[in-house]
Amino acid sequence: MTPRLVLIPLLILLGLTEATAAWAQDKGTIDAKPLPPLANPNDPKIGAKELFGRKVLPAALPTRVLGFYAHGCIAGAEGLPINGDTWQVMRLSRNRYWAHPDIVALIKRLANKAHEDAGWPGILIGDMSQPRGGPMFTGHASHQVGLDADIWLTPMPNRTLSRNEREDMSAVMMVRDDRLDIDPRVFTPGHLAVIRAAALEPTVQRVFVNAAIKKALCREAKGDRHWLSKIRPMYGHDYHFHIRIKCPPGANECEGQPEPAESEGCSAKDLAYWFKDSVLHPKPHPKPPKPKPPMTMASLPAACKAVLAAPDAKQ
Numbered sequence: 245m246t247p248r249l250v251l252i253p254l255l256i257l258l259g260l261t262e263a264t265a266a267w268a269q270d271k272g273t274i275d276a277k278p279l280p281p282l283a284n285p286n287d288p289k290i291g292a293k294e295l296f297g298r299k300v301l302p303a304a305l306p307t308r309v310l311g312f313y314a315h316g317c318i319a320g321a322e323g324l325p326i327n328g329d330t331w332q333v334m335r336l337s338r339n340r341y342w343a344h345p346d347i348v349a350l351i352k353r354l355a356n357k358a359h360e361d362a363g364w365p366g367i368l369i370g371d372m373s374q375p376r377g378g379p380m381f382t383g384h385a386s387h388q389v390g391l392d393a394d395i396w397l398t399p400m401p402n403r404t405l406s407r408n409e410r411e412d413m414s415a416v417m418m419v420r421d422d423r424l425d426i427d428p429r430v431f432t433p434g435h436l437a438v439i440r441a442a443a444l445e446p447t448v449q450r451v452f453v454n455a456a457i458k459k460a461l462c463r464e465a466k467g468d469r470h471w472l473s474k475i476r477p478m479y480g481h482d483y484h485f486h487i488r489i490k491c492p493p494g495a496n497e498c499e500g501q502p503e504p505a506e507s508e509g510c511s512a513k514d515l516a517y518w519f520k521d522s523v524l525h526p527k528p529h530p531k532p533p534k535p536k537p538p539m540t541m542a543s544l545p546a547a548c549k550a551v552l553a554a555p556d557a558k559q
């Protein structure tokens with residue numbers, strides 16, 4: 245059994261809201277076929293991912309964040325330009341480079357800081373949200389309201405990547421084979437600088453990384469360490485880290501999360517769970533639980549129906 249098959253039931257069991265794992269590395273294709281139209285788009289039992297996954301552009305509506313990171317949608321999302329001086333968007337075929345304008349602006353700032361603080365040519369951007377948010381066919385439980393973004397832990401190369409490379413190129417694994425620490429051949433002070441720059445952004449509430457990366461940051465961070473409280477160990481963040489911002493000011497329909505505890509989360513006790521053998525090397529479930537039925541529109545805020553129905557924003 246592959247690790248991926250083991251991990252999926254485990255993530256479902258744990259009810260995690262962040263389910264990017266090995267499949268964050270899945271390759272794309274430059275000639276992705278558009279999805280066929282749905283026979284019964286009004287069937288209330290239809291998976292909401294079927295509806296949101298068919299939207300190619302954001303809703304032409306003012307920006308509104310509706311619901312929670314793992315059950316919601318977004319109106320008036322903004323696209324991150326696929327090329328900037330200090331960033332490039334990967335896996336364009338997934339069409340997941342849409343988000344709230346606040347996180348789009350934040351990524352541009354972070355890209356610039358990665359260039360200045362870490363000396364990287366720039367950063368590579370993985371999944372943000374679909375044009376109208378909502379659940380996705382693959383990969384994530386969260387990323388539904390345009391407030392989450394995945395950043396590769398591989399620096400941007402010093403050239404513009406081709407369309408094909410953006411689908412095919414793999415990020416670099418940061419974690420040692422025994423899963424107990426980072427791989428010092430690939431995890432550099434530049435990585436710390438980039439992750440710290442993300443955590444220092446006041447609107448960033450959580451940054452998800454593999455537990456071995458958290459352990460390394462705890463060991464290596466010098467000076468002011470208060471930002472470490474935002475760094476949260478999470479499954480599946482071996483190749484990329486994940487930024488989550490708070491509900492933007494005035495977004496009354498956005499459902500936020502409590503602030504993380506103020507402690508650094510660096511003690512042996514804090515990290516113990518993540519380094520238990522049963523977590524590092526989970527055993528296959530003897531009888532895998534039945535997959536959960538897909539999220540329907542009934543699980544999302546009612547206003548998400550209007551987001552789906554709205555015309556496409558002009559680009």
Ligand SMILES: [Zn+2]
Binds near residue numbers: 384387392393485486
């Ligand atoms: Zn993510």
